[in-house]
Amino acid sequence: MGRRSIHTQEELRELIIAATTSIIDEAGIDGLSAREIAKHIGYSPGTLYNMFENLDDLLLIIEARLLDDLRQQLIEAAQNAPAHERLPRLAATYFEFTQNHPKRWSLLIEHRIPGNHPVPDWYEDKISSLLQPFEDVLDPILDADTSPETRRQHxxxxxxxxxxxxSLSTANKLATITNHxxxxxxxxxxxxxxxxxxxxTSHGVSTAPQKEKR
Amino acid sequence: MGRRSIHTQEELRELIIAATTSIIDEAGIDGLSAREIAKHIGYSPGTLYNMFENLDDLLLIIEARLLDDLRQQLIEAAQNAPAHERLPRLAATYFEFTQNHPKRWSLLIEHRIPGNHPVPDWYEDKISSLLQPFEDVLDPILDADTSPETRRQHxxxxxxxxxxxxSLSTANKLATITNHxxxxxxxxxxxxxxxxxxxxTSHGVSTAPQKEKR
Known part of the structure; x- marks a missing residue:
């Protein structure tokens, strides 16, 4: 199929991302090809390669958006909740989110950039940013004199x-081992x-007042 | 290469398993083929298919042996340890074992039988048997009146x-998120x-004597 010119570059980019996302949500990434994506949007595979260096680049963008969405939901889940309920809410939100997007979550877990290419810095930053909500909810639960390093570790x-x-659950591996x-x-x-x-914290050497304990 | 007859069926089977295990330990399963395995042992690919229905069957046997080895090490790790040290020892042994066999562990995590074929019952049993050591070490730690169901869940x-x-660690994904x-x-x-x-257990409604607490 020849290239059509009814879309701007930016529109085309979003079309490609949306088509790929919906193919993955339907069928996973097994056998995913530039040809199949191009067919979905009525362009030639060459068009994809004008916009993205390769399929891995495109997949990283889809993973990044998934991480952005999850992070946003985590932040919202922790807001307005009492301190001791924030971590359970984060956990439940994390779990629910992954169950709602099992194929895309599996992509995130299983996708490896071939040839030992490092993942881009911006991608690592996005993964790391998922941790901030967990640090934030631990803050009021831990003793005031808990070191930042210990909080980071927890x-x-x-x-x-x-x-x-x-991830065990989205990969359907939990059912093998338990009916929970x-x-x-x-x-x-x-x-x-x-x-x-x-x-x-209450049995430790800390003498700081305990905060927000149940 | 033609079939040689210097090995019994049983020897040939073990040769194939050993060759495949060493290829996986070296290079993982990307691109693993019956042809490559056959070349390693000097037989034709057809010989493999006389012994194993397909490559997935062969991989399941390798995974099963890995699970057997791990289970044995878990049982040994918990033996002769004081009750409160058994779970940490199990955990450390589990971790160390997977780090010592990262490629085979990744096979276990990532291998999916294509076409929605169920995994065999014996395989599920082996996975489940990994849990028994964890139940056993929790037994002396939990209150005597903890229900078997609660112990199973924990x-x-x-x-x-x-x-x-x-699994995050063997997939090199932990390093993305933390230097721990x-x-x-x-x-x-x-x-x-x-x-x-x-x-x-000590704050709960249980009135049973607490066992083996530190």
Whole structure:
């Protein structure tokens, strides 16, 4: 098919991103090709390669938008909630989001840039930005004299636990091992971890006043 | 290459499994083919298909052996350790094992049987059997009147957290988000979760004597 000129470059770019997103949501990335995407929008595969260096670049943009959406939902979920409910809400939101976009989430988990090319810095920044909401919700729960480094560590630990559990669920691997729903296990993980944090701050050497404990 | 007859069927089967395992440990499964495996052992690809229905069957056997090895190491790690150290030891062993076999572990995580074929029952059983050591180590830590169902749930939660964190690490995805080692985050997860379990049992409605608390 020849190139049509009814779209601006920017419109064309968005068309390509939207078509690819909907193909992935339908069928995953197995067998995804520039040809198939081009066919969807009525352009030639060459048009794609004028806009994107390769398929991996296009996929990274779709992943980045997914991360942006998730981050926004996390921030909203934590807003206006009492301090001790924020982490459970973040976890539930994270889980629900991934279950609502299982194929795109699997893309994010499974997509590897071939040939050991590093992922771009902006992509790493987006992944890292997911952690900020977790640090923020831990802040009022931990003792006032908890070091920023310890808070960072706890945020990464609980994020990794939630993320790992979530990914098992979107990959349909949780059902192999248990009849518990992912949501039940996430709740257990978060509530028990929180109880453990409160126990260690109240039993630890800290003499700072305890904040916002249940 | 023609078929040689210097090996028994059983020897040939083990040769194929060993060659495939070493190819995966070296290079992962990208581009793995019956032709390449056959070349390694000096037989024709047809020989492979006489022994295994397809490449997926062969891969499942390699995954099953990896699971058997891990289970054995978990059982040994928990033996002879004081009750409150068993879960941290299980977690550290799980993590170390996966880091020692990163490519085969990624196979286990990423391998999907095409065409929505269900995995065989024996394979699901092997995955499930990994959970037993986690249930066993929780037993002396939880209140005596903890229901078997609750114990099962906690075992699955902490297993899923450890498994998820471990898989992030073998996929080199942890480094994107943190400079903490996987081992540090696993320790944090397990120790805080344990503290939370002890807090909830000592603060809960249970009146049963607490066992083996630190």
């Amino acid at each position: 945020a990464r630990t609980i994020w990794a636990g939630i993320h790992g559990l979530t 729903s992912g949501q039940v296990l996430i709740d257990d993980l978060v509530m028990t971890y929180l109880a453990g944090l409160q126990r260690s | 075992a699955r939660t902490i297993w899923a957290g450890i498994h998820g964190l471990t 080692s996987g081992q540090v985050l696993i320790d944090d997860l397990v120790m805080t979760y344990l503290a939370g379990l002890q807090r909830s």
